[in-house]
Amino acid sequence: MFIGAIDCEPLQLRRAGLENSQSLDVYRKNGGYEAIKKVLDGMSPDDVIGEVKKSALRGRGGAGFPTGMKWSFVPKDSPKPKYVVCNADESEPGTFKDRYLMERDPHMLIEGMLIAAYALGARTNYIYTRGEYRYLIEIMDRALAEAREAGLLGEKILGSKFSCDIYTHTGAGAYICGEETALLSSLEGLRGHPRMKPPFPAVSGLYQSPTVVNNVETLTAVPDIIKMGGEAYQKLGTEKSGGTKLWSVSGHVNRPGVFELPMGYDDMEKFIMEDCQGIANGRQLKAVIPGGSSVYIMPAGDVIGKDVRMDYEGLVAAGSMVGSGGFIVMDDTVDVFESTKNLIEFYKHESCGWCTPCREGTDWLVKIFRRIANGEGRPEDAQLILDLCDNIEGKSFCPLGDAAAWPIQSAIKKFPEDFKKHLLPLTQGEAVTV
Amino acid sequence: MSQQFTPNNPLPQEAKVPGEIAVFSPEVEAEIDRHLAKYPVKRSAILPLMFIVQRERGGYLDPLGVAYLADRLGVRITDIWEVATFYSMINTEPVGKYHIQICKTLSCKIMGEPKITEHVCSRLGIRPGETTPDGRFTVSLVECLGSCGTAPMFQLGFDYHENLTTEKVDEILDRCERDEYVFQHGRKDEL
Ligand SMILES: Cc1cc2nc3c(=O)[nH]c(=O)nc-3n(C[C@H](O)[C@H](O)[C@H](O)COP(=O)(O)O)c2cc1C
Ligand code: SF4
Ligand code: FES
Numbered sequence: 001m002f003i004g005a006i007d008c009e010p011l012q013l014r015r016a017g018l019e020n021s022q023s024l025d026v027y028r029k030n031g032g033y034e035a036i037k038k039v040l041d042g043m044s045p046d047d048v049i050g051e052v053k054k055s056a057l058r059g060r061g062g063a064g065f066p067t068g069m070k071w072s073f074v075p076k077d078s079p080k081p082k083y084v085v086c087n088a089d090e091s092e093p094g095t096f097k098d099r100y101l102m103e104r105d106p107h108m109l110i111e112g113m114l115i116a117a118y119a120l121g122a123r124t125n126y127i128y129t130r131g132e133y134r135y136l137i138e139i140m141d142r143a144l145a146e147a148r149e150a151g152l153l154g155e156k157i158l159g160s161k162f163s164c165d166i167y168t169h170t171g172a173g174a175y176i177c178g179e180e181t182a183l184l185s186s187l188e189g190l191r192g193h194p195r196m197k198p199p200f201p202a203v204s205g206l207y208q209s210p211t212v213v214n215n216v217e218t219l220t221a222v223p224d225i226i227k228m229g230g231e232a233y234q235k236l237g238t239e240k241s242g243g244t245k246l247w248s249v250s251g252h253v254n255r256p257g258v259f260e261l262p263m264g265y266d267d268m269e270k271f272i273m274e275d276c277q278g279i280a281n282g283r284q285l286k287a288v289i290p291g292g293s294s295v296y297i298m299p300a301g302d303v304i305g306k307d308v309r310m311d312y313e314g315l316v317a318a319g320s321m322v323g324s325g326g327f328i329v330m331d332d333t334v335d336v337f338e339s340t341k342n343l344i345e346f347y348k349h350e351s352c353g354w355c356t357p358c359r360e361g362t363d364w365l366v367k368i369f370r371r372i373a374n375g376e377g378r379p380e381d382a383q384l385i386l387d388l389c390d391n392i393e394g395k396s397f398c399p400l401g402d403a404a405a406w407p408i409q410s411a412i413k414k415f416p417e418d419f420k421k422h423l424l425p426l427t428q429g430e431a432v433t434v
Numbered sequence: 435m436s437q438q439f440t441p442n443n444p445l446p447q448e449a450k451v452p453g454e455i456a457v458f459s460p461e462v463e464a465e466i467d468r469h470l471a472k473y474p475v476k477r478s479a480i481l482p483l484m485f486i487v488q489r490e491r492g493g494y495l496d497p498l499g500v501a502y503l504a505d506r507l508g509v510r511i512t513d514i515w516e517v518a519t520f521y522s523m524i525n526t527e528p529v530g531k532y533h534i535q536i537c538k539t540l541s542c543k544i545m546g547e548p549k550i551t552e553h554v555c556s557r558l559g560i561r562p563g564e565t566t567p568d569g570r571f572t573v574s575l576v577e578c579l580g581s582c583g584t585a586p587m588f589q590l591g592f593d594y595h596e597n598l599t600t601e602k603v604d605e606i607l608d609r610c611e612r613d614e615y616v617f618q619h620g621r622k623d624e625l
Contacts, residue, residue, distance in 0.1 A: 081474075093539045093582070098580075099580045126472075131481070132523070135592060135594070135618070138620075167472040172484065172485070173524075174520065174521050174522065175577065188478055189475070189476075250582035250585060251540075256583040293539075330544060333544075342538075
């Protein structure tokens with residue numbers, strides 16, 4: 001698997017290939033903990049937030065919310081403790097970048113969290129890691145112990161007035177706990193059900209205190225923003241989304257991996273055919289899901305020859321989204337009905353059961369997809385599925401419901417023939433084998 | 435994800451003997467203390483503690499382990515069950531020592547998961563969701579584990595095995611059958 005940068009100096013993956021890259025020593029020898037030093041040597045919390053705002057960094061967890069703005073929502077005058085929580089729940093199908101960031105460069109995450117904690121006045125902070133990533137929790141715990149030993153965590157960090165602690169926390173197998181309010185419920189020791197927003201976590205989050213939840217890749221971008229300055233970081237990307245972005249590439253390409261690209265990389269076809277070295281086994285590209293399972297599927301025709309720019313605006317214009325950057329490539333052997341069935345089974349399994357449209361809707365969708373797969377598809381099923389999606393999308397308590405509906409709606413719209421062939425009434429055409 | 439309470443799947447029974455709870459070694463107690471110390475609210479430690487109790491009690495939360503958790507966290511026994519049944523990694527029934535969790539989500543599916551599942555299951559003579567009659571192996575199909583770029587894959591205990599081929603699977607299962615497989619992460623070797 002490839003891990004590296006294309007068309008830019010690696011920032012996030014700068015140390016990923018070095019020997020012993022997990023160690024404090026290697027981190028320090030390669031620019032590590034210089035940013036926190038710079039911060040403690042003379043930047044105010046507002047200076048830090050200002051640089052992050054200038055950087056045009058947008059949250060890498062999926063929603064793309066401007067990070068500096070999120071940080072500025074935390075009320076400064078609140079007497080309550082503040083918390084920074086790192087979202088390392090990474091469970092969106094097709095996404096595996098946070099895993100390699102933590103595996104290869106745990107201190108980069110620690111430094112990013114330290115700076116965030118300083119900017120927000122947070123003393124106690126957590127890294128919520130999905131339970132299956134136990135080996136990463138072990139890596140993070142070792143790195144945290146090393147940092148504590150070196151005076152980079154705990155009381156009076158690097159001789160300053162700033163004191164801060166970071167702890168790992170484990171999830172236990174629930175995709176919904178990646179949603180920030182469900183994550184906070186889970187961190188409080190409850191079932192992982194989402195909560196009503198507002199109040200947003202920045203105002204009332206963990207233990208009803210102001211809390212910033214940020215993705216791993218968002219926080220690991222912070223040390224470089226401080227070191228090079230927000231403006232320089234922004235210039236690496238586009239005006240509206242600065243810096244570089246990691247793409248997790250899986251599926252039918254010759255070279256899958258974690259790719260660091262400048263925001264606004266031109267273009268998606270070149271990315272697949274050159275950087276990922278084309279479609280495996282000499283087959284043809286059929287479809288791409290560019291931003292994790294929750295985004296719209298793109299047919300090859302919307303990619304090839306279309307100069308799709310790889311950033312938030314470019315992907316929306318091309319009919320999809322950046323999402324988590326989980327880039328799933330499918331060749332012409334894939335039946336999009338089957339791939340969509342696979343995803344709706346995922347959402348049904350992961351629906352937390354809190355609200356009716358999502359819980360019942362995903363359950364019915366799976367039943368219908370399975371019936372069709374059993375050769376009992378009816379001509380009216382496509383409309384029935386779309387009606388069900390319509391009753392989930394925008395009517396569910398949290399975005400998981402929308403995330404379940406979008407892949408299906410786009411698959412039916414973009415690949416009608418893959419659905420039609422399963423929906424022939426058996427009396428009318430040949431029996432369909434699936 | 436969460437188990438739903440249905441007539442066929444009733445609430446797990448509460449510990450029968452109030453007052454009787456699991457007992458752990460001083461080392462395990464110290465491990466538990468270290469987790470409790472991380473949080474201002476004890477209940478936050480519920481998941482880390484469940485993993486420890488599960489590890490120490492033969493791979494699942496038995497009634498005595500549940501009673502221990504309730505006692506240690508100062509919550510009701512039903513609070514423990516409420517949380518335990520939400521999370522797929524918390525077992526409320528025994529699972530095999532060798533729990534093979536094969537990812538069946540899209541990237542793995544299109545990169546050869548069906549062949550791996552077929553191979554594992556036919557070798558062990560069980561279907562996904564089942565445990566071998568001797569109780570040693572359990573096979574589950576699970577959702578994306580973050581190894582999509584190194585598909586197909588399964589997790590054995592907490593260990594990742596990626597870019598699987600049937601030969602690789604055989605080699606791993608051979609070691610398990612001879613009891614020579616050493617867990618790398620999250621478990622004590624003696625478990
Ligand atoms: C169903 C669902 C699952 C999510 N899973 C994750 C996840 O695994 N990791 C993550 O960072 N954000 C995830 N998010 C997004 C978070 O709710 C939140 O927006 C994000 O952690 C904020 O961090 P950011 O601003 O740095 O992106 C998920 C959202 C939803 C609705
Ligand atoms: S939309 Fe789904 S996941 Fe979200 S609260 Fe409702 S049932 Fe739970
Ligand atoms: S799809 Fe199998 S690990 Fe992601």
